[in-house]
Amino acid sequence: MKTVKLTDNELIASYQSGNEQALRTLIARYEKRLFSYIMLSVKNKELAEDIFQDTFIKVINTIRSGNYHEEGKFFQWIMRIANNLKIDYYRKVQRMPMFDSNGEFDIFEVLSAQEDSVEQKLIREQIYNDLQRVIEYLPEEQKEVLVMRIYQDYSFKEISEFTGVSINTALGRMRYALINLRKLIAKNNVVIE
Numbered sequence: 001m002k003t004v005k006l007t008d009n010e011l012i013a014s015y016q017s018g019n020e021q022a023l024r025t026l027i028a029r030y031e032k033r034l035f036s037y038i039m040l041s042v043k044n045k046e047l048a049e050d051i052f053q054d055t056f057i058k059v060i061n062t063i064r065s066g067n068y069h070e071e072g073k074f075f076q077w078i079m080r081i082a083n084n085l086k087i088d089y090y091r092k093v094q095r096m097p098m099f100d101s102n103g104e105f106d107i108f109e110v111l112s113a114q115e116d117s118v119e120q121k122l123i124r125e126q127i128y129n130d131l132q133r134v135i136e137y138l139p140e141e142q143k144e145v146l147v148m149r150i151y152q153d154y155s156f157k158e159i160s161e162f163t164g165v166s167i168n169t170a171l172g173r174m175r176y177a178l179i180n181l182r183k184l185i186a187k188n189n190v191v192i193e
Contacts, residue, residue, distance in 0.1 A: 008074035012063055023063075027056060030075050037162065038082050041152045051089065055082040076140070083147065134184045142177035145170055 006014065006022070008029075014022035034055065039048040058081050062068050135143055144163065148154040156174070160167045 009070055012068060012074070015063060016066070023060065026074075030078060033075070034078060034082060037079060038086065040154065040158055040162065041083075041086060047089070051082055051085050054085050058085070076144075083152065087151070131185075134181065137184055138177055138180055142173050142180060145173040146177040146181070149174055 006025070008026060011022040011026045015026070031052075035048060035052050038051050038055075039045065042048050042051065055078055059078055135146065138146065141163075145159055148159050148162070149156070154162070156167050156170050159170045163170065165173075
């Protein structure tokens, strides 16, 4: 049976049964779109390659361990993994304070580079988690545009090109995403500071 004609879920099942070619087919099916998605976001080829490889390592490990559960489209799942890895990378970079290396040590520079208090971090993390949870309830098209615009800082032109819809459609999806998000936040009593 040709693996090219199989659905994503059939390929995953085939790979779990020991067919390595099924995984190659699955990766080949999405590698260009995924790499373009990452590259548009990070605008650095080496970083994009690292995130791309880490994404597929995580995908392979999840499938091998039997922890992959079909919860929608496979491509959207790998995009979420790539997006989370990108966010993790930027969080790690932001945690590393940068200092002038002019040879002079200034304790005030070190103190000013300190992070928020534990309480501030917990509050921000809770707000972020609540917001992420609420975003999951948006229709898929609205969620995709919202994530690309807010979290990945894509322009509406880039969103239009990536999703294959007109700029006006992308703008409309964003507008409805924000309207629905406000309703969901009010309904779920999420406090955004």
